[in-house]
Amino acid sequence: LARFFKYLFLFSFILLLFGCKAFEGKTYFSGDPLTEDIKMGESMKNEILTNSTEFPVDKDSKLNKYLQSIIDEILKSPEIKNKTVFKYNITVLDRTDVINAFSLPGGNLFIYKGMLRFIDDEATLAAVIAHEIAHSELRHTYFRVRSQEGFGNLIDKAFKKDEYKAAKTAANIAKNLSFLSNSRDNELEADKNALNYLKSTKWYPAAMLTFFDKISALVSQSGNQLDGLLSTHPLAKDRIDALKELSIKMKILPPNEDNLNYYGYQDKLVEFGLINQ
Numbered sequence: 002l003a004r005f006f007k008y009l010f011l012f013s014f015i016l017l018l019f020g021c022k023a024f025e026g027k028t029y030f031s032g033d034p035l036t037e038d039i040k041m042g043e044s045m046k047n048e049i050l051t052n053s054t055e056f057p058v059d060k061d062s063k064l065n066k067y068l069q070s071i072i073d074e075i076l077k078s079p080e081i082k083n084k085t086v087f088k089y090n091i092t093v094l095d096r097t098d099v100i101n102a103f104s105l106p107g108g109n110l111f112i113y114k115g116m117l118r119f120i121d122d123e124a125t126l127a128a129v130i131a132h133e134i135a136h137s138e139l140r141h142t143y144f145r146v147r148s149q150e151g152f153g154n155l156i157d158k159a160f161k162k163d164e165y166k167a168a169k170t171a172a173n174i175a176k177n178l179s180f181l182s183n184s185r186d187n188e189l190e191a192d193k194n195a196l197n198y199l200k201s202t203k204w205y206p207a208a209m210l211t212f213f214d215k216i217s218a219l220v221s222q223s224g225n226q227l228d229g230l231l232s233t234h235p236l237a238k239d240r241i242d243a244l245k246e247l248s249i250k251m252k253i254l255p256p257n258e259d260n261l262n263y264y265g266y267q268d269k270l271v272e273f274g275l276i277n278q
């Protein structure tokens with residue numbers, strides 16, 4: 002058992018030391034079949050769900066149905082190629098104090114109630130979901146975990162466990178989800194893809210920009226409520242600028258009442274008990 006903790010410590014230490022930048026071995030693993038993403042995602046999901054204090058699952062099936070309908074609408078986009086393999090689904094986490102959303106490999110998305118409350122309109126919700134779909138589509142977390150095979154093997158040899166167990170171990174250590182941290186490049190790529198997915202939907206495709214404004218304003222005020230969000234999805238000025246530039250290039254018109262669906266979304270928040278009437 003002592004050996005177990007020694008390796009565990011070593012592994013978490015290496016993670017801390019290198020952060021996510023060291024794991025961009027994308028080119029080596031892009032030949033992996035998508036079924037590997039599904040296996041890894043399921044394994045990580047199971048691990049996450051055992052920690053019901055950090056990740057308490059909300060059981061409101063109506064809320065889940067509503068969010069799934071948003072996902073299904075976005076999935077109609079021809080830009081989303083892996084939808085025939087990945088079963089895109091979302092788990093609501095019952096914590097209003099956390100403003101975050103994240104995705105695991107293979108199409109398992111998660112959103113905290115705090116995020117649902119923080120969002121103002123349905124277009125922004127669609128943008129956040131599209132962004133998480135993009136992380137799965139682009140296999141960001143999959144490649145990052147896969148690139149750690151060397152470290153995974155170290156643990157495998159010691160405990161005869163498979164490499165996904167190593168990833169699970171890491172996910173468990175990093176209770177704050179720092180293991181799922183995306184690099185700035187990943188963020189930029191996810192934003193751009195999300196914009197492309199959304200351009201064929203009924204929602205204002207550049208809603209992420211108003212969302213960024215809201216985050217920036219809040220960060221300058223207090224900040225700590227958004228620590229989780231910013232640790233998994235770093236917000237940099239170049240990310241905002243790139244998205245602005247792209248929306249101009251794509252000739253996206255300013256939003257209107259219909260394609261933001263502010264009132265429709267506020268009604269949903271009341272319906273699901275997320276805000277008072």
Ligand SMILES: [Zn+2]
Nearest residue numbers: 183188191234
């Ligand atoms: Zn992200």
